[in-house]
Amino acid sequence: MDKAELGRFLRSHRERLAPGTVGLPSGGPRRTPGLRREEVAQLAHISTQYYTRLEQARGPRPSRHVLVALGRALRLTDAERDHLHALCGRPAEPPGVSRDVPDRVMDLVERLPDTAVVVLDAKYDVLAWNPLAAALLEDFSAVPQRERNMIRRYFLDPDPARRHYGIEDGGGFSRFAAAHLRAVAARYPRDRGVQDLVRELLRGSPEFVELWRVAEVSGEHGMAKVVAHPRLGPIPLDCDVLVVPERDQHVVLFTAPPGSPGHDALRLLSVLGLQEMR
The missing domain is CATH 3.30.450 (Beta-Lactamase)
Structure with a gap:
């Protein structure tokens, strides 16, 4: 893990983001450009102290969960997220379902x-x-x-x-939905939200069970x-x-x-x- 390069990478992308870009108030004049460290920590749901240590090259190797959260907080592109994982020696796994709307x-x-x-x-x-x-x-x-x-x-x-x-x-959505969800479950085998949704539908909807058995993808x-x-x-x-x-x-x-x-x-x-x- 390249701690120094990780710190530079995080700081550089933090300073590029304006508060309004991530839905935060500007809070008046700022001494430095971009977000504050505590704001990034808030967006990533980690402690400010932990994030500060990462920027200062003093922190432990972040977990893959923390890296995903930081990627979302800093609005990184897919290539930038891959680089962030590589800096920490954690190759990016196939991502889960994205909720970040461009x-x-x-x-x-x-x-x-x-x-x-x-x-x-x-x-x-x-x-x-x-x-x-x-x-x-x-x-x-x-x-x-x-x-x-x-x-x-x-x-x-x-x-x-x-x-x-x-x-x-005419019932077309039901057939499409089951086929679509089958394809999504295959693309995101580790996404808990997808797997939980499939299990919930298999338990609660006989109609979905019948369509799921057909195994269509459309x-x-x-x-x-x-x-x-x-x-x-x-x-x-x-x-x-x-x-x-x-x-x-x-x-x-x-x-x-x-x-x-x-x-x-x-x-x-x-x-x-x-x-x-x-």
Whole structure:
């Protein structure tokens, strides 16, 4: 382990990050650029003393768990994360499911006011959304994080009207979801969240069990949907899925041609928003 080079690497990347980039307040003038050591420690869920010792080349070799946390806290690229592991003599294992949404994807979410946008991780946890998606599907901010998984909700929600946010697709999502999750479980054999989700579905959903036995692996991209909205009724929409390869994430876009009933409904939802829908 090259302690001196590790310290330089951590300090260099800490100084490149502005507080606003990681969702922290600036807290007034700063004597040095970038984040403070205690802020990096907070983001990585480690002690400030431990992180300081790493920067000062006085700390023990970090565990792989700590290295992953530091990589996320410092917003490292995949190549930079590999280098961080190499500095500590711990070759990076195949990563788990990423929940870090790239900045360019968040910009896309915010710049599409007439499109309902949801960002999903590999196992279909909802990571980000725009106000129109919240008005169309659900106020995700009011739902516990664990319950924001679209596949879990589809197979385990006791209310059939709620389990797919009112989206009518002839049962196509169930087949896709089981096949998709099978592929994800193969890609991330050590990801506890993925394995726990599969076990939970096998215990709680006979429908999922039957589909899992088929052992299909498939993809879902462009398709037509009808969203049965509780206030506006059926809304016909186009649904497209864009892939973010370096994060294995999916950007789901709900749109409609200008002048169509679906487009008019989306415009109405964008004006009324969540408050009026409630």
